[in-house]
Amino acid sequence: MLTNGGCPKTALSIKDALEAVEGRWKLLILFSLSGGSKRFKQLSKEVPGITDKTLSKELKNLEGNKLITRRVYDTFPPTVEYTITDHGKSLENVLEALHYWGLAHRAVVIEK
């Protein structure tokens, strides 16, 4: 696609996608949730380097974009669990492409 040059309509869909997963955290959170539903504290441990404040903000945003659901269980104390949605899971191809490119990038730039 890159070799075809930038058609405006393609740029628009890429912009939509980038706005939904903007920043370095959202995809990492989704990646962690892809291993199964998790509670806030579990996520906070599994996403390297994120603060609780940022995690909380990102989870709300992901919920707004229908990428995850938040479920409160009537236990004592209440349990809150985050689960990836089918729409969130559909980011799989994006994550896979990023993964392979990240490996190449490390070889080209970071380890030189």
Added chain:
Amino acid sequence: MLTNGGCPKTALSIKDALEAVEGRWKLLILFSLSGGSKRFKQLSKEVPGITDKTLSKELKNLEGNKLITRRVYDTFPPTVEYTITDHGKSLENVLEALHYWGLAHRAVVIEK
């Protein structure tokens, strides 16, 4: 990959990739440059909504990550042209995955 859950090594390469293309602008700039080398003012027109200050900052960062090259031509006044590198072009699969997902996202969230 998402269904396999989050292995830490995969998360690391995804983090590398996200840091290199972080934010909503870098991929859009690369997408525009994929249509051919461009001068600053051309890019500023073709990337919708970017300010000159941000464009300038992003171009420096992209150059540092070896995703583009900056070439100064000895004309009067001097001409500066930005070109995507092979490493930058290798992001094609990521852009393609984002493009298709962006279309789906518009259907699921934005147009509902």
